Amino acid sequence: MNQLVLRDKVQEYLFRFLGVLTLLSVGLQLFIQSPKTAIFWMLAVVFILVAIFFLTLNFGTIINQITADRGILTIRWNTKIFKKRLPIDQIAEITEDERYIRITMKDGSNIRLHVKHMDADKRRAARKFLKENTGL
Numbered sequence: 464m465n466q467l468v469l470r471d472k473v474q475e476y477l478f479r480f481l482g483v484l485t486l487l488s489v490g491l492q493l494f495i496q497s498p499k500t501a502i503f504w505m506l507a508v509v510f511i512l513v514a515i516f517f518l519t520l521n522f523g524t525i526i527n528q529i530t531a532d533r534g535i536l537t538i539r540w541n542t543k544i545f546k547k548r549l550p551i552d553q554i555a556e557i558t559e560d561e562r563y564i565r566i567t568m569k570d571g572s573n574i575r576l577h578v579k580h581m582d583a584d585k586r587r588a589a590r591k592f593l594k595e596n597t598g599l
Contacts, residue, residue, distance in 0.1 A: 535549070
């Protein structure tokens with residue numbers, strides 16, 4: 464199994480900072496509102512859930528991951544909601560421009576991986592990984 468994981472460190476630091484800031488707001492809420500009110504507990508629960516959301520990096524969805532295993536290419540990209548599983552033998556071509564890496568399947572469908580905001584070395588690493596594991 465071959466795997467490539469691409470992380471955006473700036474985005475990670477931003478999410479972690481927002482998570483810590485949200486947890487600090489829970490502490491600030493202790494001084495501002497009375498814990499005897501229902502709104503206090505509702506806000507506390509919401510702030511803690513939002514902090515968990517930020518500290519887990521959007522539950523791991525901002526991490527780009529490409530895996531090649533047993534003839535299946537699995538793509539988990541931050542612009543896609545679900546993982547894409549593609550048979551490697553059904554891939555016709557892989558092209559790249561400044562905005563996207565396009566994977567064209569033999570049936571004519573396209574999968575676009577958004578790389579516009581990625582560093583050049585990460586774009587090259589993704590393209591090299593796809594080229595090595597698909598043979599295209």
